[in-house]
Amino acid sequence: MDEVTFKSDTVLSDVHLYTPNQRHLMVRLNSMGQPVFLSQFKLLWNQDSHTDSGTMGGDHRDVPREETPARTGSTGSPPGRGHGGAGSPLQAGVHAAGQEGMGAQLDEDGDLDVVRRPRAASDPNPVWPPRDKVHPMILAQEEEDVLGDEAQESSTHNIIKIEHTMATPLEDVGKQVWRGALFLADYILFQRDLFQGCTVLELGAGTGFTSIIAATAAQTVYCTDVGADLLATCQRNIALNSHLTAPGGGGVKVRELDWLKDDLCTDPEVPFSWSEEDISDLYGHTTILLAAEVFYDDDLTDALFKTLFRLAHRLKNACTAILSVEKRLNFTLSHLDVTCEAYDHFRACLRQLEQLQDSQLRFAVEPVEAAFPQHLEYERIRQLELWKIFVEPG
Template sequence: MDQITFHYDTVLSDVHLLLPNSRHLMARLNRVGQPGTGEQHTMATPLEDVGKQVWRGAFLLADLILSQPTTFRGATVLELGAGTGLTSVVMATVAKTVYCTDVGEDLLSMCQKNVTLNRHLMEPAGGEVRVRLLDWLRHDLCTDADAEFGWTEDEVADLHDNTTIIIAADVCYDDDLTDALFRTLYRICNNLRLPCTTYLSIEKRLNFTLRHLDISCEAYDHFRHCLCEMQELKDGRTCFTVEQVKPSFPQCLLYERIEQLELWKVTAVPV
């Protein structure tokens, strides 16, 4: 196994994937999957590359999908900030089409490899994962025919006409990105023809801050603020309702379901 060098901005993941050969392995970024591995991810990354790791929020969402398959069966689904693509793969075992989105060619390439490695899990239900570029800082989808992970016009139409489920797993760790996420969510929901339900998982991370000289959860607090703003929004186009989902559904995957893990449900209905 390659040696990892840790820097001041290195972020460690405490999630280890249990692979079919009964060993906990780490697949380094941009490496072709080893024989027998069912997932590529990294265990340590710089802060800007945290999407290349697997976080507990992805497993919590996957548990929801596996526990309530009828909720998602046959649906067209959009995942925002998909990272390694684990939750999209699980979703495709019951859904019809999953648009698995993120930014960065290296990340999207790794995600595509994971989808390919796990295609056998999706085939029985006929589900399909399409890995696509979706930048929260842009106001449109990339439809450049030369872009490797660009959208076709038919896919954009399918997204807007048929999407009823949006998911995002543990993507709120930076206030600016959280703002961008909610702007993207608002924009997409306003373009959807059908009512849509969004499931957002988040882990409340406690940090000691010099500003407060105390333990705080600033990223989580900002996430909750954005949820409140969305529910209070009155624009005459879409009505948003927000509720917390208690994680009382069965745990199907091997990870620690800590009390700081939360799941939120946002329902968007065209006015």
């Protein structure tokens, strides 16, 4: 397949947007007939700006002060190929990526000087590399063959391989990797000590990327989402990266957890259902909950917050939820302005949770400063935010 085509009613994650126009390794069609690609994401253990010592579990003394993430004036993602279906917060309007730190510039008459984005990979005369190297590499058949066994083996601890689709309808967005997953993964790599030996629950895990990273330190990661097809892809990705699992850890368990349902499915006939043993381990030991890039639909955001609340009451221990969100600005006709409604709703839910009068639990919300090191290649745009919810007995 030389050229990937995108339909107008689909959304495409920025993570997959800037892949060089090369022969992609389409590994299979999923059960819905969507082409599945295999990408590799490189872990940059040795970046000098980073705190690690070149191995997993590096030195994490450089803990940042936590404060409100920088608010921003303009943002979003490029409209790009395949972005359509007005109104989806996973699609974006205005884009300032790659121009961080640039204030508005005026020319000598006082007109706004628009700074253009660097050329994209699809440009006919690309400057190479097209932008800062921010994309994962989609494996090409030839590249896999070129690497000898030895080279492949020595590089595996630096590589995460993920099967994913490219552009999907909104209901299938979990089959792509989103920037928030990489951002949250970076935070986990930075705070590995926090995750060491823990039981972790990820909600809306999609391809499983963040869970795989969490499992490099955690004892057990419950990687959850909905839909047998998505969960099967997730399971495949866990298997592809099993070499990264913490030694002696319980690994990653892929399970169905639907925010729209009150209870976990325990029907053994249903794929990815929960055993009684799982449930007792989950409630008995979980101390960290994760969710990346799941705040794009107000009803789903409400459902996710209800799920967090319900889970917090069932967990035996105090816990911390770590949430990543990308503040996406969209121009809407109804407002005739740029808005970020999905993000605003997310913030309102955080406030509500904090103000809740609950006889048993207390919820404290804190933003995390985004100054932690970057171990993965993606655009660390200012609109990426991380929030923590501390749940303690009231």
